Amino acid sequence: MSDLLLDVCHVSKIFSRGGLLSRQRITAVDDVSFQIDKRRPEILAVIGESGSGKTTLCRMILNLELPTTGRLVFDGVDLATIRTAADRMMLRQGVQPIFQNPFDSFNPMKRLERYLFLTQRRFLAATQQPASSKAAIDDALHQVGLSLKEVSHRYPHELSGGQLQRVAIARALLARPKLIVADEPVSMVDASLRLSIVNLFRTVRDLGISIIYVTHDLATAYYISDRILVIRNGSIVESGDAKAVLKYPQHPYCRQLRDAVLLPDLANAAADVPISMTGVKGTGEPDRRP
Amino acid sequence: MHAQAVPDVPSEAVPPMLSVRDLRTYYRANRLGIKREVKAVDGISLTVRRGEIYGLAGESGSGKSTLLNCVAGAIRPPMEIVGGDIDFAFLSGYGGLHRAPPAEVARVRWRHLSYIMQGSMNVLNPLRRLRSVFVDFAYPHVGGTRQQFERQLHAHLARLNLDRSVLSAYPHELSGGMRQRATVALATVCRPDLIIADEPTTALDVLVQKEVLGMIRGIQREMGSSVLLVTHDMGVHAHVSDRLGIMYAGHLVEEAGTAEIFRNPLHPYTKHLISSLPRIGDDAPRCGLGGAPPNLADPPLGCRFHPRCPLAMKVCSGEAPAMLETAPGHRVACFAYNQSGGA
Numbered sequence: 017m018s019d020l021l022l023d024v025c026h027v028s029k030i031f032s033r034g035g036l037l038s039r040q041r042i043t044a045v046d047d048v049s050f051q052i053d054k055r056r057p058e059i060l061a062v063i064g065e066s067g068s069g070k071t072t073l074c075r076m077i078l079n080l081e082l083p084t085t086g087r088l089v090f091d092g093v094d095l096a097t098i099r100t101a102a103d104r105m106m107l108r109q110g111v112q113p114i115f116q117n118p119f120d121s122f123n124p125m126k127r128l129e130r131y132l133f134l135t136q137r138r139f140l141a142a143t144q145q146p147a148s149s150k151a152a153i154d155d156a157l158h159q160v161g162l163s164l165k166e167v168s169h170r171y172p173h174e175l176s177g178g179q180l181q182r183v184a185i186a187r188a189l190l191a192r193p194k195l196i197v198a199d200e201p202v203s204m205v206d207a208s209l210r211l212s213i214v215n216l217f218r219t220v221r222d223l224g225i226s227i228i229y230v231t232h233d234l235a236t237a238y239y240i241s242d243r244i245l246v247i248r249n250g251s252i253v254e255s256g257d258a259k260a261v262l263k264y265p266q267h268p269y270c271r272q273l274r275d276a277v278l279l280p281d282l283a284n285a286a287a288d289v290p291i292s293m294t295g296v297k298g299t300g301e302p303d304r305r306p
Numbered sequence: 307m308h309a310q311a312v313p314d315v316p317s318e319a320v321p322p323m324l325s326v327r328d329l330r331t332y333y334r335a336n337r338l339g340i341k342r343e344v345k346a347v348d349g350i351s352l353t354v355r356r357g358e359i360y361g362l363a364g365e366s367g368s369g370k371s372t373l374l375n376c377v378a379g380a381i382r383p384p385m386e387i388v389g390g391d392i393d394f395a396f397l398s399g400y401g402g403l404h405r406a407p408p409a410e411v412a413r414v415r416w417r418h419l420s421y422i423m424q425g426s427m428n429v430l431n432p433l434r435r436l437r438s439v440f441v442d443f444a445y446p447h448v449g450g451t452r453q454q455f456e457r458q459l460h461a462h463l464a465r466l467n468l469d470r471s472v473l474s475a476y477p478h479e480l481s482g483g484m485r486q487r488a489t490v491a492l493a494t495v496c497r498p499d500l501i502i503a504d505e506p507t508t509a510l511d512v513l514v515q516k517e518v519l520g521m522i523r524g525i526q527r528e529m530g531s532s533v534l535l536v537t538h539d540m541g542v543h544a545h546v547s548d549r550l551g552i553m554y555a556g557h558l559v560e561e562a563g564t565a566e567i568f569r570n571p572l573h574p575y576t577k578h579l580i581s582s583l584p585r586i587g588d589d590a591p592r593c594g595l596g597g598a599p600p601n602l603a604d605p606p607l608g609c610r611f612h613p614r615c616p617l618a619m620k621v622c623s624g625e626a627p628a629m630l631e632t633a634p635g636h637r638v639a640c641f642a643y644n645q646s647g648g649a
């Protein structure tokens with residue numbers, strides 16, 4: 017068997033969108049290839065323009081979306097051959113998602129602890145972890161700064177955005193996967209907790225789990241990632257060692273991105289966000305953009 | 307009955323756009339005979355001046371969204387406002403949108419006040435194309451012909467770096483950041499007096515984020531609008547907020563001009579928040595705040611930060627510090643500063 021945990025090979029995805037008359041084809045992902053080595057667990061950051069296909073790429077790796085062309089192989093299994101529920105279950109055991117919006121990933125009618133117990137039970141048999149599920153769940157929750165006591169009996173909407181996202185991360189950890197695909201996992205939590213969570217990612221990586229970390233936060237990407245992919249218009253425009261790419265970006269787009277980061281200090285603060293005047297109320301004005 | 311209370315910020319000739327006085331909002335549940343009360347907002351007072359961007363930051367779960375929901379009048383059980391008043395420049399005398407008659411609420415929404423909710427990318431109706439959403443909500447408040455409205459909409463979307471083709475898309479056909487910009491567009495196209503925004507740029511790359519913030523500042527400049535802006539991104543606060551409030555466990559613990567907060571943070575939580583920010587090129591290991599976040603159903607006695615505070619003193623676990631001014635415009639709730647003089 018190969019040493020690749022994940023092999024993304026010339027993958028593209030084309031959507032069509034719009035009304036009957038204005039139908040548009042959109043190339044969300046355009047010939048993307050990259051690999052993750054089984055022997056070297058890593059944190060792979062994916063950054064890039066909003067709407068450039070990062071989420072679509074994640075969804076294909078999670079087998080929630082099929083590529084239009086190209087091939088994805090996870091741990092020796094070609095995702096195109098997955099047909100049965102059992103296959104899907106096997107895959108989910110290996111790759112766990114953490115989504116952009118935690119309110120999406122939970123059924124609002126189900127209590128959170130039930131979720132966690134179900135996840136625990138579902139993956140327990142396969143991994144042969146020692147039973148004591150309550151302790152395991154409490155442990156996973158503690159790793160993300162919560163406790164079972166706090167979470168039990170609550171429904172998803174009874175937690176704040178950041179708290180719910182932490183539950184989603186705890187749930188992903190419970191399954192003991194080989195790869196976690198985290199799509200903007202920390203966009204809803206405060207800076208301090210953000211650090212705790214990315215530090216947790218590092219611990220998780222050292223346990224042998226690789227993480228694909230999609231983010232708009234270049235500072236944490238720099239802080240935590242081993243490798244980075246920069247995506248624009250569906251294609252990888254630059255990749256390599258995360259620290260090198262972010263410190264000395266080569267591609268003009270990457271340079272622009274890095275220079276646009278709003279630093280939390282005050283030098284030139286006001287000048288950095290140019291005020292865009294919107295014209296007088298009630299008048300439509302021409303589009304100034306090229 | 308409310309208007310005469312004294313705001314804690316030096317009052318000016320013009321009344322503030324928004325004033326919140328001693329607001330207390332709890333989530334009250336009674337499950338299986340066990341009463342639970344989550345004190346999500348517990349005695350917060352703040353003022354948003356005319357033409358000002360007031361930023362709020364604070365721990366995840368500290369009550370920021372709860373506060374914004376109260377201001378926007380989005381109150382659903384088990385959320386209950388148990389005390390305090392909220393007054394607007396364009397709606398006063400009721401003590402809050404939740405106490406105003408429906409006709410007043412309808413008058414004020416969109417035109418005077420708009421609310422960009424947290425996770426706003428998910429509030430769009432999944433069954434309707436974006437154009438219908440804009441026509442339903444915004445068009446009635448903008449006036450003019452449909453063509454004029456359409457033109458105005460295109461220009462507005464372009465400012466947010468969105469192609470006009472998104473108007474014929476369903477929400478699920480757009481990326482998270484595109485949906486987020488669409489809701490920002492919806493909340494700003496009528497150019498309201500007060501924009502309440504809860505994490506409006508979290509799903510955006512830094513380049514697009516800049517344009518969105520620039521647009522919001524543009525409206526603020528032009529219309530003299532005020533913005534109440536919640537975000538975890540301290541970089542955003544540094545660049546756009548005029549004043550900054552820091553929340554911890556249902557309390558406002560510090561408030562000052564943005565420059566002052568960054569240069570001279572006083573509250574130990576604020577200090578931690580500012581020092582915990584990683585930067586590109588800085589390889590020093592950093593860690594989040596130790597200890598468990600407070601449980602708001604059973605908050606720590608005294609200063610709610612004391613179990614995690616490096617400066618905690620004996621008094622801190624017994625008494626709650628009041629929010630007092632240490633310098634003009636700089637308020638902090640901490641026994642390490644000036645508590646004997648003010649209280």
Ligand SMILES: Nc1ncnc2c1ncn2[C@@H]1O[C@H](COP(=O)(O)OP(=O)(O)OP(=O)(O)O)[C@@H](O)[C@H]1O
Pocket residue numbers: 031032033042043044064065066067068069070071072073478479480481482483484509510511
């Ligand atoms: N189901 C769909 N139908 C049609 N178009 C889609 C669909 N899903 C995504 N798209 C389009 O594909 C492109 C890429 O979207 P994607 O969600 O992958 O972007 P993203 O990089 O995750 O952006 P963001 O940073 O804003 O989350 C967008 O132009 C989007 O409109």
Ligand SMILES: Nc1ncnc2c1ncn2[C@@H]1O[C@H](COP(=O)(O)OP(=O)(O)OP(=O)(O)O)[C@@H](O)[C@H]1O
Pocket residue numbers: 173174175176177178179204205206333344346365366367368369370371372373383384385424602
């Ligand atoms: N419906 C509810 N029932 C019970 N408790 C709730 C409910 N909604 C929120 N809470 C609690 O109220 C507190 C404040 O939540 P809120 O959403 O206002 O936090 P926040 O500061 O906006 O956090 P974040 O930055 O993570 O969005 C949290 O501790 C949360 O668990």
Ligand code: SF4
Pocket residue numbers: 573574575609610611612613615616617618619622627639640641642
């Ligand atoms: S009042 Fe005491 S415990 Fe609270 S922040 Fe100040 S020093 Fe720390």
Ligand SMILES: [Mg+2]
Pocket residue numbers: 070071072116199481482483
């Ligand atoms: Mg996305």
Ligand SMILES: [Mg+2]
Pocket residue numbers: 176177370371372424504
């Ligand atoms: Mg919130």
